[in-house]
Amino acid sequence: MVAVGIVGNGPVDLLPDLYLYKDKIDIWIGADRGAYVLAEHDIPVEYAVGDFDSINASEKAFIKQHTKYMEQYPSEKDETDIEIALKKSFELNPGHIHLFGVTGGRLDHELINIQLLYQIENKGINGYIVDKSNCLEMTFPGKYTVSQDVTYPYISFVPYTKVVEGINLSGFYYPLTNTTISWGSTRCISNKLLSKSGTFSFEKGILLLVKSCDTI
Secondary structure, eight states: OOEEEEEOSSOGGGOOOGGGGTTTOSEEEEETHHHHHHHHTTOOEEEEEEOOTTSOHHHHHHHHHHEEEEEEOOSSOSSOHHHHHHHHHHTTOOSEEEEESOSSSOHHHHHHHHHHHHHHHHTTOEEEEEOSSEEEEEEOSEEEEEEOOSSSOEEEEEESSSEEEEEEEESBSSOEEEEEEETTOOTTSSBOBSSSEEEEEESBSOEEEEEEOOOO
């Protein structure tokens, strides 16, 4: 399965070490200044897309030198640069999409970027939002295995729909059986695995799985 990595215009200091993903990502897409960040890291950029209103002329020239395809859009448009990059990624028929540089900064952009995970998951693609302190994915009803990750040891489950029903957690410090949570509930925050892996399942709703760590 093709894995696509999209880098947005979020604060650079919140990015994870992108070099750790070079062997996991097959195709990189830079959205606006995210293309410049990739070029700076000497990571080959397949597509650079966006209005590029956050870069100057020399930075734009630098992107062109390190990008296979560059597509510029008007600044007044109906979609954000990240959604444009996401639609480009759908054309590549990926199995996985990682979003970097889409958290921090403006809260409106961060919230809508989390909602973009719905587009990804609704197409049967595994989607992830990754930053220095968090790895976030959206899950639909079913049973899942979660592996221990020393980078993100804390595991939380946040209801994306108003109610999530029939939650079961096995192999966690705080297990659950047939539990219902709703908006505003902190019942499933800051859990941990007891060993190398655990499972969770639920019957109805949409659940956000958040792996995180304390900011250093």
